Amino acid sequence: MTQAPIAPPAIDEDEALAAELVLGLLNEDEMQAIADRLGEDAGFAQKVRDWQERLATLAGGLTPVMPPARARQRIREKLGHSTPPLTDPPDTGRAGGWGSLLWLSLGLIALAALGMLLWPRA
Amino acid sequence: MQDARRFPLDKMIARVAEGDREAFAALYDMTSPQLHAICRSVLKDRPEAEDALEEVYLKVWRDAGRQAGSGLTPLAWLITIARGHAIDRLRARALPPPAARAADPAPGDEAGNAGIDAIRAVCLEGLSYADLAARERRRPDATRAAFREALMRFHEGASR
Numbered sequence: 208m209t210q211a212p213i214a215p216p217a218i219d220e221d222e223a224l225a226a227e228l229v230l231g232l233l234n235e236d237e238m239q240a241i242a243d244r245l246g247e248d249a250g251f252a253q254k255v256r257d258w259q260e261r262l263a264t265l266a267g268g269l270t271p272v273m274p275p276a277r278a279r280q281r282i283r284e285k286l287g288h289s290t291p292p293l294t295d296p297p298d299t300g301r302a303g304g305w306g307s308l309l310w311l312s313l314g315l316i317a318l319a320a321l322g323m324l325l326w327p328r329a
Numbered sequence: 330m331q332d333a334r335r336f337p338l339d340k341m342i343a344r345v346a347e348g349d350r351e352a353f354a355a356l357y358d359m360t361s362p363q364l365h366a367i368c369r370s371v372l373k374d375r376p377e378a379e380d381a382l383e384e385v386y387l388k389v390w391r392d393a394g395r396q397a398g399s400g401l402t403p404l405a406w407l408i409t410i411a412r413g414h415a416i417d418r419l420r421a422r423a424l425p426p427p428a429a430r431a432a433d434p435a436p437g438d439e440a441g442n443a444g445i446d447a448i449r450a451v452c453l454e455g456l457s458y459a460d461l462a463a464r465e466r467r468r469p470d471a472t473r474a475a476f477r478e479a480l481m482r483f484h485e486g487a488s489r
Contacts, residue, residue: 216481223477226484229409230451231416232458232476256400261484263405265452266412271362272369278379279357282386288350 225254229262338403339396346393357386360404364411371415371455381418385411416455444479451476 227233228241245252283289336344336355344352364385368378388410396406447465450456456464462472 215478216485218477218481222484223480226480227477231413231420231455232451253400259401259409260405262412262452263402263408265449266367266370266408267363267404269363269366269370269453272366273362274365274379274382278365278382279361282357282383285383285387286350286353286390288353 221251221254222258225251226258226262228255229258338407342389342393342396342403342406345390346396353390356389360407361386363404364407367408367411367453368415370453371412371419373454377418378415381415382411385414388414412452412455419455420457444475444482447476447479448483 224233224237224241228238233241245255280289336352338356338359341352341356341359345356361382365378365382368381368385369375372378372381389407392410396403399406401409447461450464451461458469458473458476461476462469465472465475467475
């Protein structure tokens with residue numbers, strides 16, 4: 208910003224450690240020491256939370272990127288949520304439609320494969 | 330669904346903790362573009378970011394009951410999970426992250442914008458101190474010292 212020399216700020220060791228923890232910058236040994244401390248030192252744990260909030264603001268400033276629909280579908284399948292649609296119950300729209308289209312194409316592929324087995328090319 | 334969307338995030342997450350699938354779907358719709366952006370920013374690889382996003386929401390489903398007691402606002406809680414998971418994946422790759430696209434910061438300017446740039450790079454792209462040192466062509470200890478100063482300035486700026 209300004210060209211005037213700025214005095215380096217004093218480093219608050221706990222603040223710096225808390226930020227480094229949140230940012231994943233600590234090595235194994237440092238992590239170990241901190242893990243023990245987090246459970247016992249409420250003040251330090253609060254500093255960590257404050258940094259999580261602060262840095263979340265930074266990450267929240269990224270331009271959102273819509274994930275592809277298949278990501279949503281895969282999550283639903285993994286959780287076993289795929290049967291009831293995510294939309295309103297009476298809606299038999301996209302999800303069902305794509306599902307039947309998928310089955311239809313799988314069926315056609317199976318039929319074609321069967322055909323090739325039964326009637327091999329001369 | 331439309332009603333669920335209007336719920337504040339904390340109510341939505343509380344409902345997810347009770348196993349409410351509709352609330353989970355609404356939460357996903359509302360927050361996944363943001364969390365996806367974080368995964369993409371850290372991992373710089375579309376399929377991997379998609380996998381990471383999937384794992385993040387599986388974790389959100391499992392751990393939703395912990396949000397209220399986490400002491401974090403709902404969005405910060407979600408972002409913390411997403412960033413943490415994406416960075417874990419990045420570190421597990423054991424490959425250096427793609428070379429920084431940004432120009433190297435001007436030497437001697439670290440008191441100004443370069444400090445916040447470094448914080449952004451670490452926060453949003455998952456750089457380690459080693460990555461940062463390579464990028465800034467500095468010794469690791471000097472990198473850490475400068476970065477900690479930047480953190481203090483950021484802290485002062487954010488709490489002002």
